[in-house]
Amino acid sequence: MIESWRWYGPLDKIELGEIAQTGALGIVNALHEIPYGEVWTREAIAARQTMIADAGHGQKWHVVESLPIHERIKRGEGDLTELFANYRQSMANLAAEGLTTICYNFMPLIDWTRTRLDHPLKHGGTSLRFEQRQICALEMFMLERAGAENDFTPEIVAQAKQWYDQSTEDDQTALIAAIMAGLPGAYERYDVTSMKEALKLYDGIGRDDIRSNYARFLAEVIPAAQDLGMRFAVHPDDPPRDIFGLPRVMSNAEDIAWVFAQQDAVENGLTLCSGSLGANPANDVPAIAREFSERIHFAHLRNVAKDADGSFEEAAHLDGDTDMVELVSVLLGEEQARKEEGRADWELVWRPDHGHELLHDIGSGTHPGYPLIGRLRGLAEMRGVIKALSHKNVQFS
Structure with a gap:
């Protein structure tokens, strides 16, 4: 499995040299400074790759997280021709620069939510x-x-x-x-x-409407992804439930199956986020990973501890409600199957997700959920699990 690290580019308090010291040489990045709906030019993409390469640590931009979807697409509002064309052009520009995996989400209005x-x-x-x-x-x-x-x-x-x-x-x-x-x-x-x-812009828009708008988005981009040799990896809703009266349509195994059925192609895949899925008490995360393993293109590994009333908090990677050892075993088993098929892209890219603020993280001003030391702890813990399960005598789930 390829270790990676989410880096916010010039907006990040954490430098590439510090990330290199964690041992993770894969970079997960996006051009966050470009607003919704505008084209990511080849020049801007190449400039970010040059910035990573010029740091001199052997790091490589592996996954785009995220190429954001304009809210008008989620609402199905007005003439969307230009927005879809811009999105496909950004895809083409990314592919031309060698970036072929896009993590994205279809959460209306608000991204991951914490109080x-x-x-x-x-x-x-x-x-x-x-x-x-x-x-x-x-x-x-x-x-x-x-x-x-x-x-x-x-x-x-x-x-x-x-x-x-x-x-x-x-x-x-x-x-x-x-x-x-x-x-x-x-x-x-x-x-x-x-x-x-x-x-108010979402007044009267229900679950079926969001699903219909999402299906249209997939119809517009997945054929282009097939032509470009790209993989799309949808991130589950976080939290995996309706919020603010807005329907969320990517919260459990049924939703994942629905998404895949809209465009039944390997290019239409999943970001397996153990924390997002794990916040729903009904979700068996290792079972979901096993069911959809062939369509997992990227993984976020983290854990949550849930309360009976529906509240939850970020747990240490090995201390929450999800059996992370079993989950990693599923992912390693899928890697092994891909390798045996002779696939050149058999290795799964993963990153430690939200970490605790620990020690010198506190007050450092990093992006919420993305401290240095806390994620390093998560990376080290998961690295140990992966190493242990990769021993020649271990049988994968």
Whole structure:
């Protein structure tokens, strides 16, 4: 398995030399400074590759994460001809520069969502956390979303009202800032007022509509990916449930099967994110990986610990609810099968995902969820699992 590291380019506080010291020489990157819908030029792509190469550490840009999808495509709004043409041109430009794997998501309006970025850990350090009472307070009492109370239990509604009544303006500002933290680069951030307006654009758009718009997107890009020799890898919803009244359509095995059925081609594949899928109590992540192993083109390895009320937090990679040893065994087994088929691209690219802020990470200003030391810990733990399972006497799942 190819070790990689998400790097935010010039926006990142972590330098390529520091990443090289972790031992991960694969780079996962995107041109985050380019807004939705605009073409990624060959010149801009090549400049980023040159920046990585000129650092002199032997690093290589392996996966594009992400080539963002314009919100109008998700809403199916207006004439989308130019947006689809721009997207395909960006694909062609990436392929021309040797980049053939694109990680993306189809989450409406908001990317990964947490309510706190600095939840304290028992022995020091902090983690990301998703708290049901706070998301309920935001939806019901700050955004005043009609019908929000129907999406939560009476117990959570009562806790949300208590939190809201006791919260300060700073508490509420911190909550909305945490929600916005999942949007990297040139993505629009919202305050409460602008988020209310943004949500209005999705009024009347239901699950079937989102699925229809997603199917159209796949029909527009997967044939182009086949022509270009590219692989698309959809990232699951995070959290894997509807949120803010917006339908999410990539949350479980049924959703993954639906996505693959829209364009039944190997180019239409999956980013296996163990943390996103693992936040749904109904998901057996190793079983999902086993079922769809042939279509996994990229992997995010992390873990979560879930509460009974639907809250969850980022756990250490080997300490959460998902059996990461079993999961890695599935991935190694798929690698072995691809190697035996004689495929040149048999190795799976993976990266340690969200890490705890530990030691000198705290206060360093790195992207939320993407500290140096915390991810290094995750990388080292998963590296050990991979090494142990790769021993000649171990049988893969």
